[in-house]
Amino acid sequence: MYFVEIIKDSWKSLLSNKVRTFLSMLGIIIGVAAFVTVVSIGQGTSESIKKNLTSIGTNLIYITPGYKGGRSGKAAISLSELLTEDDVEVIRNSVNNIVYALPFNSLNGIARYKSFNTFSSILGAPPEIFEMLSLGLADGEFFSQEDERSRRSVCIVGYDVAQDLFPDGDVVGKKIYVTVGKVRKSLKIIGVLKESGNILFLNPDRSIIIPFSTSKYLANRQYISSILVQASSEKTVKEVTNQIDEIMFNKFGDENMYRIISQDTILQNVNQAMSLVSLMLGAIAGISLLVGGIGIMNVMLISVVERIREIGIRKAIGATKTDILFLFLIEAVMITLLAGIIGIGLSYILSYVLTSFTQLNSLITITNILIAIGFSSMIGIIFGLLPAIRAANLDPIEAIRYE
Template sequence: MLEMFREAIRSIFANKLRSFLSMLGIVIGVAAVIAVVSVAEGTRQAIKENIIAIGSNVIMITPGFAGGRAGQTAVALSDLLTKDDAKEIAASCPSLSYVTPVHQGNFTIQYGRQNTMATVLAVEPSFFKMLKLNLAEGEFFTDEENLAARRVAVIGSDVANNLFPEGDAIGKTIRISSQRIRQTYTVIGVLEKSGNLLFLNPDRSVIVPFASADQRLFPRRYVSSIIAQASSEQLAQQAVSEIDSVLYSKFLDENKYRIISQEAMLQTLNQTMQLLAFMLGSIAGISLLVGGIGIMNIMLVSVAERTKEIGIRKAIGATNLHILLQFLIESSTLTTTAGGIGIAVGILISRFIAKLGSLRTAVTPGVILIAVSISIAVGIFFGVFPARRASKLNPVEALRYE
């Protein structure tokens, strides 16, 4: 076996350029698989960390859908949850420590000649505690300011940078407007950068007291969602059950509302990112197929060139199995070497992507193991036909081959 491996190495180095070109497809395929899967894995880890950062006891309640049965079209509900539902949930669910209704909408935010688009979130002060938001400067609005419907606002870091590029946002009056609405609010706080949390992006948000925005900015009865927090992580599942009981007794249809806990979000995230990684990896894997076909073609050429050599080896006692193994080892060595180079190139590409943009990448041992396994499998799969063809050559005819 060792002698066969040495012979395979000698054969590969005897035609360096041809060997390099045949390996190139495998190198590109393995590198592409590692690069795209590392991006998907890095993104999954980043989102997972953001979800975990807010704690496993935060629960989000959103409208669901109606219909979808007996041929009916399912319709997403927006006019469903109210602030009274939030009050009822708070009163009826002993496992909860905080509950806030949430109005959410996109508005134009203006200060002087600067303006930007941002999401306005109308919430109660407990919102900051639930999402563990921190201040870069200023202060949060209080329960007293919320009850008094004070027009004060806490703005995200991106909004602050856009409206106040030179800093000093505290105490400034901003204008929140849409086609029909125009209201002024005083900035009392600027948030530290946090990234996406619970389907929200505080960095791109303006957060105002619920009572002050309930009719001024959102002249409608229904709220966008309700956010609650269980008293502890151990009570999170019990809290979900209590909320479900309250809402089902009102709507009598579990499809009309959605209760999203951290566990459910993580499960959905893992399923989605695994599917995405599989799709991206499959697309990149097409180049591995092309590379494998290239290996098979090169091996067929090698068999043709070495026909007389095969005849001599058979004449001095080499069996069909020896010839078959010789060419299989040669093709596997080619693809395994190419796979190793592809892994190194893929890691370099993933690091370059991470440095070049804002994407996070993560190369896991599992991805590398899969890449190596695929490389070996490609070598064996696409090497079988040429190797079998070589082993079946008639030694007399092979010796006469010119």
């Protein structure tokens, strides 16, 4: 029996019972669709996060207060022990190979303009922050060193904040009111940021950036939220981090009282987290594929019983054990291969829906597709082998007599 004829016969057999063929394919379709979707969403989201992080370089270092009871604790340390502007000066004067060391305040507040209001992050930083984070303007201008020195009540609003407060699009020059706790202050908008998405630990689109000196009035406190440091290059990040670690340890005497986070650390954590999530969800999808494989084996065993007379006739007219083996094995592989292709098509639809209605990103690669197809075919071979062997070993005389 020629190979082409075997394929034709297998195809005819599948078409002769379409419902059973589809039901046997269903588990594989779901498994492949789930596998490709999960892996592609994981890779796409991971790549998106990496892109956002590396778009501003990979030489930023972020220093924040630590926690009581160690880094895994939940309660913040007492306010008197947090970071101050003096720490920024020490870093500027003591650490080599840095471009900037900036104090940074992060406050949560409500911004209002006439009848419109929106929740936003109020970020206080010196004007160097715009260059450090590679922020661009859609309109207006950044505030200056003079604005910083004079504690001027000016601000740069993020893209989403501008959309929320000014639906008509006329933003620059307007005055808004921001409320942080019990403190209320009017700010003149002098610029609007371009849409950027998340950058490092910030979401500039939903932020209002003001001079650091102005933020101290809103914060009504002596300490600062964090310190941002820009190393001279990616190669010096580790050296700079070690120097800062020494300074902070000398101040606090306890490494749990502060945290030093570099972009490289964030990237590693992102990769580990996304890999773990993809592995767990991929394992679930793999179980679905195995269940689908068992379903195919059961269907093929039923098919062998139903086609005993056909097998006997084939053997009587010259078909060998190998011919029968290949006939049923190819049927199983064709079922899983076709199911795999349909599953891949379904994964494109699922990925499109998920990325359209969420902030997730998808990246379906040729590698993922080939793995899915290869795994589907392998399941067809593994779970189709037992029915194929059983069919091949049937005695032709007994098979022909079978009713």
